[in-house]
Amino acid sequence: MTAVLEVSNISKSFGGIHAVNGVSFDVHEGEILGLIGPNGCGKSTLFNCILGQLTPSDGEVKVDGKVVTGMRPSELNGLGVSRTFQLLQVFPKLSVRENLILAGQEHQGSMLSRLFGPSDAGLTGAADQMIGFFKLDHLADEPAGGLSYGQQKLLDAAMAFMGGPRLVLLDEPAGGVNLTMLADLKDRLIAINREKGATFVVIEHNMEFVMSLCTRVMVMAEGKVLAMGRPDEVRANPAVIEAYLGH
Amino acid sequence: MSPANRYLRIGFGAVVIAALIIVPMGFQRYGLFILSQWAVMTIAAMGLNLTLGYAGQVSLAQGAFVGIGAYAAAIMTSNGLPLIAALGVAVVLCFAVGWILGYPALRVQHHYLAFVTLAFSTLAFLVFRNEDWLTKGIYGISNIPRPEVFGFPTRRPLPFYYLCLGSLGIVSLAVWWLIRSPWGRAFVALRENPVRALSLGIDTRRYTLMAFAIGSALGGVAGTLYAPLTQYVDPVPFSLSLSLDLLMMVIVGGSGFFFGPFLGAMIAVLLPEWLRFTQGYYLMIYAVAVILLLIYSPTGILGILDRYLAERRTKIASALRAVAKPKMETAP
Numbered sequence: 001m002t003a004v005l006e007v008s009n010i011s012k013s014f015g016g017i018h019a020v021n022g023v024s025f026d027v028h029e030g031e032i033l034g035l036i037g038p039n040g041c042g043k044s045t046l047f048n049c050i051l052g053q054l055t056p057s058d059g060e061v062k063v064d065g066k067v068v069t070g071m072r073p074s075e076l077n078g079l080g081v082s083r084t085f086q087l088l089q090v091f092p093k094l095s096v097r098e099n100l101i102l103a104g105q106e107h108q109g110s111m112l113s114r115l116f117g118p119s120d121a122g123l124t125g126a127a128d129q130m131i132g133f134f135k136l137d138h139l140a141d142e143p144a145g146g147l148s149y150g151q152q153k154l155l156d157a158a159m160a161f162m163g164g165p166r167l168v169l170l171d172e173p174a175g176g177v178n179l180t181m182l183a184d185l186k187d188r189l190i191a192i193n194r195e196k197g198a199t200f201v202v203i204e205h206n207m208e209f210v211m212s213l214c215t216r217v218m219v220m221a222e223g224k225v226l227a228m229g230r231p232d233e234v235r236a237n238p239a240v241i242e243a244y245l246g247h
Numbered sequence: 248m249s250p251a252n253r254y255l256r257i258g259f260g261a262v263v264i265a266a267l268i269i270v271p272m273g274f275q276r277y278g279l280f281i282l283s284q285w286a287v288m289t290i291a292a293m294g295l296n297l298t299l300g301y302a303g304q305v306s307l308a309q310g311a312f313v314g315i316g317a318y319a320a321a322i323m324t325s326n327g328l329p330l331i332a333a334l335g336v337a338v339v340l341c342f343a344v345g346w347i348l349g350y351p352a353l354r355v356q357h358h359y360l361a362f363v364t365l366a367f368s369t370l371a372f373l374v375f376r377n378e379d380w381l382t383k384g385i386y387g388i389s390n391i392p393r394p395e396v397f398g399f400p401t402r403r404p405l406p407f408y409y410l411c412l413g414s415l416g417i418v419s420l421a422v423w424w425l426i427r428s429p430w431g432r433a434f435v436a437l438r439e440n441p442v443r444a445l446s447l448g449i450d451t452r453r454y455t456l457m458a459f460a461i462g463s464a465l466g467g468v469a470g471t472l473y474a475p476l477t478q479y480v481d482p483v484p485f486s487l488s489l490s491l492d493l494l495m496m497v498i499v500g501g502s503g504f505f506f507g508p509f510l511g512a513m514i515a516v517l518l519p520e521w522l523r524f525t526q527g528y529y530l531m532i533y534a535v536a537v538i539l540l541l542i543y544s545p546t547g548i549l550g551i552l553d554r555y556l557a558e559r560r561t562k563i564a565s566a567l568r569a570v571a572k573p574k575m576e577t578a579p
Contacts, residue, residue, distance in 0.1 A: 051446065077448030089443035091436055102436055105429040106448035114429040121429045146561075163448060 002029045003062075004167050004199045005050070010059035012042075012049050019045040021223035022059070027167070032193055032200040034214035034231070036207075038244050042223040043203045044086055047169055051083055052076050063167065077106070082165035086172045086203075088152050092145025096136055096155055099144050100127035104162035126162070134158045134188055150181040157185060161192060167199045174206045182206070186213055207245070211235065219244060271408055279404035280476070285516040286411035287472045290418050292496040292508035294465025299494070300503035301426060302458030303438025304352050308364040309493045311371035312341045312463045314485025316470020318375060321388040321480045330394035330475065337467035345463025349456040368487050375482035387481030391474050401475075411472055418468060423505060425461070434458055438503070499537060501549025510548050 005027040012020040020042040027033050035043050048054040050061050052073045061069045063079055073083075091099050105121040108114060114121055131140050134154045139147060144155055153173065160168050173189075174182050186209060192198050204210045210217060211231040219227040219234060221243045227234055234240055271282055295309040316337035323333040351363040375382050382388070393401045394410070401407040425431055433454050436444035441451050474480050492515055500511025518536075522529035544551045 053442070053446075073445040074448050074450045077446060083446050085443065085446075089440055089446075091439050091443070093439065094432070094435065098432065101429075102432045102449075103447045105432065106450075108429075111430075111450070111453065115425075117429070119427045119429070159447065 002064075003027065004029050004031075004064060005201070006060075006062040006065075007046075007050060008060045008062075010046065010049050010061065011057045012045050012054060013057050018223050020049060020056070023220070023223070023225055024059075025218055025225065025228065027199055027201055029166075029199055030193065030197050031216060032189070032202065032214045034210040034217040035201055035203045035220065036205070036210055036217060036234075036244065037220035037226070041220045043220055044171055046220070047083065047171055047201075047203065051081065051169060074106070077163060077165075080163070080166035081169070082160040082163060082167070083169040084156050084160050084171055084173060086175065088149070088156055090144040090147075090152050090155050090159070093143055095141050096131060096144055096147070097124070097127050097140045099155060099159055100130050100162050103159035104164075107163045123162075130158050130162060133191075135184060150177045153177050154181065154185060154188075157188070161198070164196070165198060167201075170200060170202045170204075172203055172205065174204055174209045182209060189213060207235075267412060268409075272405065274405075276404050279408045281516060281520055283404070283408045283411040283472075283476050285512050286408070286415040287469050287476060288493070288496065288516055289415055289508050289512040290472070291466050291469035292493050292500070292512050293418060293422050294462040294469070295493050296462075296497045296502065296504075296508045297422065297425070297434070297465065298458050298462030300497055300501075300507060301431065301438060302434040302455065302462075304349070304455060304458055305357060305361045306348075306364045306459070306462065307361050307487065307490045307494065308348060308368045308371070309462070309466045310485050310487065310489030310491075311368045312345065312466025313470040313473060313489060313493075314371055314375055314480075314482070315341055315344065316467035317474040317480045317485065318382055318388075318470070319467070320471040320474035321391050322381065324392050324394070324475065325388055325390070330471065334468065334471045337471045338464045341467030341470075342460045342464040345466075346456050346460040348463065349459030352455050352459060353452055365487065365490075368490050372482055372486050375485060382482070385481060387479055388474075389479045391478045391480065393475045393478070407476065411476065414468070414472055418465060422465075426505065430454070430457070435503075495537070499540060499547050501547030501553070504547070504549040504553070507547055507549050514548075 003026040008024050010020055010023045011018065023046055037043055045054065049056040052071050055070050059069070060067060063076070063081055066079070068076055068079065091102065094102065101120050101123045104123050104126060105114060108121040108123065109117065128140065131137055134157070136151065136154060136158070139151060144152060147155065153176065157170065157173055160170070173185060177185060189200065190213065193200060202210065202214060214231060217229065217231050217234040218225060219240045226243055227237045227240050229237070235245065271279055274282065291309055291313050294312070295306060298304050298306050319337040319340060320330060320333040323336065324330055348364065348367055352360050355363060376384055378384070393407055395401065396410055399406060401410045426434070433444070433449050436447070436449055437451055437454050437458070445451050496511030496515045497508055498511070499514055500509065501507035519529055519533055522532055525532055540548065546553065
């Protein structure tokens with residue numbers, strides 16, 4: 001299988017604190033990799049180093065074989081890499097549809113052609129399709145800020161898919177989402193993974209969600225990789241039980 | 248928007264435009280001067296609204312760009328060049344300087360950025376005052392001619408007012424089209440959440456520079472009209488106080504609302520005139536009115552309207568849900 005994402009020996013220090021310390025792993029095409037570990041173990045910092053939000057102190061990141069270390073997030077998005085954040089990041093004053101159009105518009109032609117092109121960048125159809133896919137039909141024209149937390153989480157995830165990304169990094173997509181919406185979210189992610197072949201890396205604390213969604217799980221502790229394997233292997237790993245899962 | 252609402256808006260807009268064309272026909276010279284000034288200041292405030300209201304970049308330099316436009320018009324038209332050429336030079340010059348001024352915004356934000364733009368405003372003022380060879384320093388440039396538009400002279404106040412109003416109309420259409428384009432949406436994203444915008448592929452650096460440059464260019468357009476309006480330019484009107492006035496127009500009218508600058512400029516330019524009957528107290532009343540407004544509605548006058556409409560929408564949505572619920576419960 002081809003590696004979509006290759007992370008080699010990534011480290012990130014803040015003063016004397018080594019938040020991420022020599023982490024290496026690959027993510028293969030069509031894979032859903034779960035990333036788990038206790039709070040403060042460096043998961044989100046690792047995401048930020050991969051996605052250009054932070055410059056790693058050391059190491060290299062490749063996407064489809066191309067070195068992207070330190071590349072700006074907007075350039076990475078142009079290469080088909082998308083993300084969600086741990087905290088909600090929708091645009092509250094824009095409607096649900098406008099949020100989705102915004103999420104996809106930079107993939108439509110050049111900056112100048114977008115200025116002189118249609119106001120929706122030709123994306124209303126695609127946005128409505130995504131709205132239907134995430135079951136937000138009745139909220140299409142509502143301002144995103146008026147949606148419930150769970151609905152905003154769904155919108156946040158939907159936005160990450162608008163540009164048709166090859167690789168999506170989701171930071172705690174299930175956080176604060178009720179059980180019904182969580183099942184919806186999981187179904188949607190699996191459908192996009194199977195139908196569109198998108199590759200995912202998912203940070204999550206909800207073990208049931210991770211174990212039922214992911215094909216492989218990586219466990220981090222104190223900035224390092226503690227274990228990597230199939231969900232059942234990881235769940236049975238004594239070191240993981242000791243450091244994170246508990247007895 | 249329902250068709251009834253749409254027709255209501257179009258009808259209201261048509262009445263306002265007709266009033267702006269017809270009513271001033273009966274105005275005296277001073278009234279026409281004040282209305283022309285309102286149109287010019289609205290153009291400058293629309294530029295600042297784009298930079299600050301839509302893209303979220305604080306600028307205390309808009310008055311300096313009005314000054315650059317005014318001096319470009321004064322120098323060029325006094326030397327026999329047409330105003331349209333001065334407009335071209337002012338727009339290109341202000342766009343370029345605005346673009347360069349945008350670079351600090353890539354590193355600093357909020358009050359730090361305000362200080363950077365304040366420093367530029369001071370620098371521009373010093374150039375206007377000290378570079379006598381170009382600007383004639385504190386003596387200023389007088390006898391600035393008013394242009395002919397398609398063969399029609401605009402020397403008299405009414406035709407010149409129509410020139411200002413027509414320019415405002417063209418700028419309004421251009422800005423309306425811009426904010427409804429994907430660029431407008433990107434500007435809002437830049438203001439509301441630049442980190443998320445970046446992760447969605449929006450080149451926040453380029454949009455920041457563009458917001459500064461376009462906003463500054465509109466300041467230049469306003470300046471190009473200001474010079475033939477007053478027919479005299481000196482450095483004093485383009486000091487920091489003009490930038491602060493423009494900032495107040497945007498905030499009082501409603502920052503980030505399309506019609507905010509129209510309303511803000513109306514209050515800043517016309518209200519002091521209407522309050523003149525209070526003699527020495529008019530500035531005090533004006534200041535207190537602005538303070539009270541901003542305490543009650545920090546989002547400006549249009550913010551009040553927006554809040555009212557949002558509450559109304561919520562009430563209607565709740566009522567519709569309440570009607571729909573019993574139907575669902577009684578469904579077989």
